Amino acid sequence: MxxxxxxxxxxxxxxxxxxxxxxxxxxAVWDADAAVHRLYSGAAVPAVGAVFPNAIVDGTVSREALKQIISSDSEALGKLEAIIHPLVRQDRARFAREAEADxxxxxxxxxxxxxxxxxxxxxxxxxxxxxxxxxxxxxxxxxxxxxxxxxxxxxxxxxxxxxxxxxxxxxxxxxxxxxxxxxxxxxxxxxxxxx
Ligand SMILES: CC(C)(COP(=O)(O)OP(=O)(O)OC[C@H]1O[C@@H](n2cnc3c(N)ncnc32)[C@H](O)[C@@H]1O)[C@@H](O)C(=O)NCCC(=O)NCCS
Ligand SMILES: Nc1ncnc2c1ncn2[C@@H]1O[C@H](COP(=O)(O)OP(=O)(O)OP(=O)(O)O)[C@@H](O)[C@H]1O
Missing domain, CATH: 3.40.50.300 (P-loop containing nucleotide triphosphate hydrolases)
Structure with a gap:
């Protein structure tokens, strides 16, 4: 174990x-921010796009666009977290199951x-x-x-x-x-x- x-x-x-x-x-290292990066170019695009259509640029979630949205809407970061954090947890659980270091x-x-x-x-x-x-x-x-x-x-x-x-x-x-x-x-x- x-x-x-x-x-x-x-x-x-x-x-x-x-x-x-x-x-x-x-x-063996798992990095939450890196998981968010992976999700923004794949699995999280539909869910983020449904709430923040302007955040999708060239088929991926744009961090620049997100930062603009967050700066002008005080509730945006909370809404983003509600979408992203469950996906990040899944990614982490997979790593924990599969990684082999002590x-x-x-x-x-x-x-x-x-x-x-x-x-x-x-x-x-x-x-x-x-x-x-x-x-x-x-x-x-x-x-x-x-x-x-x-x-x-x-x-x-x-x-x-x-x-x-x-x-x-x-x-x-x-x-x-x-x-x-x-x-x-x-x-x-x-x-x-x-x-
Ligand atoms: C706000 C965003 C667009 C800024 O992107 P950017 O590339 O400039 O920064 P990066 O992602 O590298 O984050 C830098 C640091 O900010 C802090 N941070 C990021 N998101 C959050 C958050 N929701 N709450 C508090 N701190 C945060 C962390 O310390 C993180 O290490 C981005 O961080 C984001 O999409 N955040 C929401 C997802 C999230 O909650 N990530 C935190 C790890 S799960
Ligand atoms: N022990 C250290 N001594 C000197 N500089 C450091 C040290 N650790 C980190 N830094 C510098 O501090 C800055 C931030 O470091 P790093 O990116 O590792 O932080 P972080 O906590 O992962 O950042 P974020 O929360 O934005 O993801 C970088 O410029 C890095 O070179």
């Missing part, structure tokens, strides 16, 4: 970068917010100061300040994520994060050996 480790944290705090470090340590890592931005904690043996939270978070997100140039604030408002404060997590990875530098990831993997392996 594989160990199921949830990986969460606020927008731009380093989930994907940290997930890649877990993969480097031999863990440790499975699930990179999920809204892990606690969606009430998923009980599906994991432990949870790691990534964290960095709000100043660095803002700087990193805005430096990507994919979101306006207002869009960033809107996403942030939908997420639990990072202090609560940290308090609810079994492990914390501070993503101030790559080397520091990698050391902490190795410590987490070593601790999980000890727990698995003792079980």
């Amino acid at each position: 594989s160990f199921r480790l949830g990986l969460t944290g606020s927008i731009g705090m380093g989930k994907s970068t940290t997930a890649a470090m877990f993969a480097d340590e031999g863990c 440790i499975l890592v699930f990179d999920i931005p809204l892990l606690f917010e969606t009430g998923s904690r009980d599906e994991f043996d432990a949870v790691t939270c990534v964290t960095v100061s709000p100043e660095i978070q803002r700087e990193r997100v805005l430096a990507r140039g994919t979101m306006t300040q207002a869009q960033f604030e809107m996403i942030l408002a939908k997420q639990m404060p990072i202090t609560e994520n940290v308090a609810l997590s079994d492990y914390v990875v501070v993503t101030d530098t790559v080397d520091h994060a990698r050391t902490q990831v190795r410590d987490v993997v070593a601790d999980i392996k000890r727990r698995m050996a003792d079980a």
Whole structure:
């Protein structure tokens, strides 16, 4: 039986970068945002198109169009979540059934917010100061300040994520994060050996 480790944290705090470090340590990684990307170019197109016809561009769900819609309609993100989250859960369940590594890592931005904690043996939270978070997100140039604030408002404060997590990875530098990831993997392996 594989160990199921949830990986969460606020927008731009380093989930994907940290997930890649877990993969480097031999863990199998499932990424919720990547699942959403797959769904937007396939299975989610009819359902999203039925509610937001303007979001469909060239037969796929356009993230740019969605961001415009979300910016001008405060209920749009909630409606989008109601369509997407059940499909994301199905994708995750399939991965959990089929993956074969000793440790499975699930990179999920809204892990606690969606009430998923009980599906994991432990949870790691990534964290960095709000100043660095803002700087990193805005430096990507994919979101306006207002869009960033809107996403942030939908997420639990990072202090609560940290308090609810079994492990914390501070993503101030790559080397520091990698050391902490190795410590987490070593601790999980000890727990698995003792079980
Ligand atoms: C709002 C959208 C269009 C922004 O797309 P964009 O490519 O700019 O950003 P990306 O998808 O990489 O998301 C960046 C980060 O925003 C945060 N985020 C995304 N959606 C949400 C949400 N519904 N609530 C809170 N935070 C969110 C996460 O931390 C995520 O890692 C896109 O995130 C989306 O379609 N969201 C709805 C689906 C969803 O809830 N995804 C969250 C994981 S299941
Ligand atoms: N440990 C680290 N040290 C320095 N920079 C980092 C570290 N981890 C992540 N970063 C940088 O922070 C930015 C966001 O990282 P990443 O994409 O991994 O975050 P994320 O939480 O997956 O983002 P999102 O919520 O938008 O999906 C990137 O520019 C990345 O290079």
